[in-house]
Amino acid sequence: MFKVIVTQRVDHLKERNESRDALDENLCRWVIAAGGLPFPVSNVLDDVLLFEYLHHIDPDAVILSGGNDIGDFQCRDNTEAQILNWAHSHKVPTLGICRGMQMLITWSGGTLNEVAGHVGQRHNIHGDISASVNSFHRYGALSVPEEFTVIARSAEGCIEAIAHRDWPCEGWMWHPERDLPFSPLWLDRFYKMVTRG
Incomplete structure (x- = not known):
């Protein structure tokens, strides 16, 4: 099994005055189904502890999970930006799912726009x-920074998937873990990205 660092969303419970890192169990199941072993990462680690954690785990891949909008929780934004810096410099295969793809775009200098008709829907992608x-998702992109190529768009032109030009890294605006049973298409694509097959 290959080791996969998986980032977590932040849930704030006002009635308890409590913030929690959270991860959909189905995303862990999806990683396992692809042949991986998930290692969730906390959003409370400072940079030193985060890099120590990454060094200790020595992951074969990174997944930036969905949930939260960028800017909602600075701790998560910072954690994911540092993980991306590390993964990019070490050329560790990386997948951004939904918000994770948005993070790839903003981390590399791109911008997001609000999009309509993309929450709780199914649609076709082409490319x-x-x-x-x-x-x-409520936010999307109509263009991406030059280090990425667009590999899929929706019918109205919204970018749905991207790939980095010189690093095994993709962003998908859909949630492969939410389709049950899991699609072999996405499991195989992730497996090949990680194993460089």
Whole structure:
């Protein structure tokens, strides 16, 4: 099994005055189904502890999970930016799911726009990847920084998937873990990215 660092969303419970890191169990199941072993990372680690954690785990891949909008919780934004800096410099295969793809875009200097009709929907995507996918996002992009290529768009032109030009890194705006049973298409694509097959 290959080791996968997985970032977590932040849930704030006002009635308890408590913030929690959280991860959909189905994303862990999806990683396992792809042949990996998930290692969730906390959003409370400072840079020194975060890099120590990454060094200790020595992951074969990184997944930036979905949930939260960028800017909602600075601790998560910082954690993911530092993980991306590390993964990029070490060329560790990385997948951004939904918000994770948005993070890839903003981390590399791109911008997001609010999009309509992409929450709780299914739609077709076309390009290097053609499929019917789920959709749960309020923000998207119409262009990406030059180090990325667009590999799929929705019918109205919203970018749905990207790939880095010189690093095994992709962003998908859909949630592969939310389609049950898991699609072999996405499991195989992730496996090949990690194993460079």
